[in-house]
Amino acid sequence: MTDDTSRVVTVEIMGQRYPIRSTLDLEYITHLANYVDQKIQSATEHSTGADTVRIAVLAALNIADEYFRARDSNTGGDDRLQRRADEIEQMVDRALEQFG
Numbered sequence: 001m002t003d004d005t006s007r008v009v010t011v012e013i014m015g016q017r018y019p020i021r022s023t024l025d026l027e028y029i030t031h032l033a034n035y036v037d038q039k040i041q042s043a044t045e046h047s048t049g050a051d052t053v054r055i056a057v058l059a060a061l062n063i064a065d066e067y068f069r070a071r072d073s074n075t076g077g078d079d080r081l082q083r084r085a086d087e088i089e090q091m092v093d094r095a096l097e098q099f100g
Contacts, residue, residue: 013037014052019098022091032088039063 008019009026011033020029039059047055071081 014040014056018095020091020095022087022094024087024091029091036063 006021006023007026008021009029010017010019011030012018013033013036018033020033022029036059039062040055043055043058043062044050047058050058067085
């Protein structure tokens with residue numbers, strides 16, 4: 001669920017706090033952050049001696065794989081799924097700009 005007002009929610013991923021500005025529902029943003037954190041933890045468990053960026057890239061690749069598989073198997077909701085993916089991409093871009 002979205003509304004017209006942008007607000008900031010702070011999420012924690014890999015022990016780091018990130019302020020995220022978005023119009024997305026706060027609980028949804030928290031759910032996304034928890035999911036990303038779980039994926040990063042999983043990538044950490046399956047890699048040896050990798051640095052933080054490498055682990056984040058591995059987690060991102062796993063998430064991208066899940067997205068593409070869901071997109072390819074979903075025949076009716078592609079537009080909705082694409083809009084959500086675009087919203088999430090914009091949210092991540094804004095968060096990275098704050099730390100870049």
